[in-house]
Amino acid sequence: MTLRHHLDEATVISFAAGALSPEMSAVAATHVGVCRVCRERLSDAERIGGALLGQQQPTLADEARSARLREAMLKLLDSGPAMEDPPAIGRGPHVLAPTDPDHLPRPLQPYFGRSWRELRWRWVAPGMHMIRAARGSGDTLILLKIAPGKSMPLHSHQGTELTQILQGAYDDALGHFGPGDVADLGDEIEHQPITARGVSCVCVAALDAPLRFPGWLARKLQPMVGL
Amino acid sequence: MSSSETQVRDADYWSCQMEAVSRRRDRDSFLRIYDHYAPRVRLYLKGIGSPEAVAEELAQEALLRLWQRAALYDPARSNLSTWLFRIARNLHIDRVRHEPCWMELENEPEWPDIDGGFSSAESHAEQADLQNRIELLPTIQARLIRMSYFEARSHQEIADQLGIPLGTVKSSLRRAFMRLQLGVRGQV
Ligand SMILES: [Zn+2]
Numbered sequence: 547m548t549l550r551h552h553l554d555e556a557t558v559i560s561f562a563a564g565a566l567s568p569e570m571s572a573v574a575a576t577h578v579g580v581c582r583v584c585r586e587r588l589s590d591a592e593r594i595g596g597a598l599l600g601q602q603q604p605t606l607a608d609e610a611r612s613a614r615l616r617e618a619m620l621k622l623l624d625s626g627p628a629m630e631d632p633p634a635i636g637r638g639p640h641v642l643a644p645t646d647p648d649h650l651p652r653p654l655q656p657y658f659g660r661s662w663r664e665l666r667w668r669w670v671a672p673g674m675h676m677i678r679a680a681r682g683s684g685d686t687l688i689l690l691k692i693a694p695g696k697s698m699p700l701h702s703h704q705g706t707e708l709t710q711i712l713q714g715a716y717d718d719a720l721g722h723f724g725p726g727d728v729a730d731l732g733d734e735i736e737h738q739p740i741t742a743r744g745v746s747c748v749c750v751a752a753l754d755a756p757l758r759f760p761g762w763l764a765r766k767l768q769p770m771v772g773l
Numbered sequence: 774m775s776s777s778e779t780q781v782r783d784a785d786y787w788s789c790q791m792e793a794v795s796r797r798r799d800r801d802s803f804l805r806i807y808d809h810y811a812p813r814v815r816l817y818l819k820g821i822g823s824p825e826a827v828a829e830e831l832a833q834e835a836l837l838r839l840w841q842r843a844a845l846y847d848p849a850r851s852n853l854s855t856w857l858f859r860i861a862r863n864l865h866i867d868r869v870r871h872e873p874c875w876m877e878l879e880n881e882p883e884w885p886d887i888d889g890g891f892s893s894a895e896s897h898a899e900q901a902d903l904q905n906r907i908e909l910l911p912t913i914q915a916r917l918i919r920m921s922y923f924e925a926r927s928h929q930e931i932a933d934q935l936g937i938p939l940g941t942v943k944s945s946l947r948r949a950f951m952r953l954q955l956g957v958r959g960q961v
Contacts, residue, residue, distance in 0.1 A: 556928060556946035559918070564821060564862045565925040568872040590954050595862065596855030597903045598922050604812035612812055615829060619807060622837055623800065705929060706939075732940060754929065 551720075551727040553577060553584050557708070562591030569679070569687035569752040573708045575653035576750060577728040651712070654750060657687055667691060674698075686753045691746050692716070698739045705754040707731045714747030716740060784900045787853045794839075795846040803843075806853070807836050814861045821862075821925040823869050831864045852900055906953050914949035917942060 553561070553574060560566045561574045578584050648661050657679035658665065667675035673693030678686065692698065694714065708730055715724040716739040723729055723739075731737070741747040790806050793799035811832050818828035838860060866872050910918065920926045920934075928946070932939045 554943060554947065555950040556943040559921050559946050559950055560927065562862075563922045563925055564866050564870075565921050565927055567927065568870070571872065587950075587954075591950065592859055593852065593855045593900075593903065594907070594918070594950075594953050595858040595922055596852055597900065597907055598918070599810075599813055599817050599858045599861070600854040601904065601907070602813040602816045604816060608812045608815065611815075611829070612808070615811065615833060616804070616807065619811075619833060619836065620804075622833070623803070623840060732943060754927075 549581050549583065549724075549726045549728075551723055551729060552581065553587070553708075553728055554730040555587065557730050558584060558587045559591050559594075562588055562595055567685040567752070567754065568683050569657075569685040570706070570708050570754070572653045572657060572687060573710050573728070573750055573752045576651045576710045576712075577726070579651055579653065580726045581728075654689075658689055665689070684754075687750070688753075689748065689750050691748045692739075692741045693746055694741055695743045696741045698741070707751060707753050709749050709751040712748045712750060714745045715742040716747050717742070784852070791843070791846050791853050795843040798843070803840055806839070810854070810857055811836055814857055817858075817923065818861055818865055820923040821865055823865055827869060831861065831868060835860045835864060854900075903953060906955070910949055910952065914945050914952070917945050918949050918953075921946065 557566070557570075557574060561571060561578075566574060578588055648663055649655075650658055650660060650662060658677060665677060667677060670676045673696045675691040677689040679688065692714075698716075708728065710728045711723050711725050713725055715722065717723070718737045718739040720729065720735075720737065787806065787809075790799075790802040793802035794806070814832040814835055815828045818831055819825060823831060835857060839857065907915070907918070916935075917931060920931050926934070928939055928942045931937075932942045935942075
């Protein structure tokens with residue numbers, strides 16, 4: 547898949563460092579699962595982590611602790627299973643067997659379940675359905691389904707929004723976003739996506755602050771959306 | 774000997790130790806790796822928020838995995854500290870933060886690099902070059918990189934803590950990544 551819109555490098559660093567919220571991580575992992583460019587960047591960011599790990603300087607207090615732990619490790623070597631069998635070739639986090647088309651991307655399954663068919667969409671506005679993930683760390687994770695050829699309300703954000711297109715497409719001031727593309731938006735952006743004709747646009751979005759819709763629509767929509 | 778030569782030699786040294794573990798189940802080599810890396814992994818885990826006792830436990834588990842999965846080690850492809858970084862981070866996210874499905878812990882990390890499909894050969898010279906580039910980062914970029922990796926701070930938390938705009942945090946991290954990536958990718 548040739549994708550046009552990728553994760554911000556700053557987001558890739560935070561993802562590699564384990565510094566994204568679970569909700570942001572779920573969206574980033576969904577993108578990385580289909581994007582070779584970001585997979586390579588992630589791997590680079592992990593190497594940076596490795597280099598930094600090597601540069602850590604243990605203190606004397608740590609060394610004192612080390613003797614006891616070393617003894618414990620020696621016992622583990624004696625008692626544990628000698629060696630694990632190499633796993634099957636090609637197994638890896640991103641090399642997933644061809645999945646059932648009814649399955650959601652793996653990183654989203656803990657939040658929304660496994661099956662597209664079993665999703666319980668909630669109507670929030672004409673042509674717009676939503677599911678909000680129940681479990682959460684403070685950030686918000688939502689699935690959005692917007693009817694084809696629909697104009698979303700103009701809105702801006704207070705924080706960061708990470709949106710991955712799962713199906714369909716939309717256009718906004720930043721360009722055309724199709725399946726697999728990710729919109730990694732900061733707080734300076736105000737946008738008004740318009741969905742493409744033909745199929746509904748389904749996307750997953752993580753937000754670290756409430757959305758702000760301007761004007762009459764905001765007052766109408768915000769209580770219903772609950773964002 | 775320049776610091777860069779020392780680093781190349783270091784990377785070679787650890788790679789040889791790992792090969793001895795991989796091919797001959799050499800316990801002494803494993804313990805040399807253990808003595809060097811276990812305290813570093815513990816420190817890293819504490820930094821990103823594992824309580825002391827948990828950091829100890831997870832560091833032990835990470836090093837034990839290295840022993841158990843040593844047969845998969847390919848010195849031409851993988852760097853020991855990158856592998857340890859990945860497994861320590863994943864253990865932390867799984868056990869301390871209890872996040873669902875961040876990355877499949879069962880499947881990752883393994884020696885053949887994560888995808889096998891993309892080129893990820895990591896030469897020792899490249900690793901040494903990366904070390905140098907980290908040392909040469911401008912102060913603010915180095916600080917943001919450390920806060921990301923060693924404290925697992927989000928962009929917003931960094932912005933709040935240092936009193937700088939979110940956009941500046943992101944653009945500085947982006948620039949730092951591009952500088953370091955040149956080292957990773959072996960370009961000049
Ligand atoms: Zn990408």
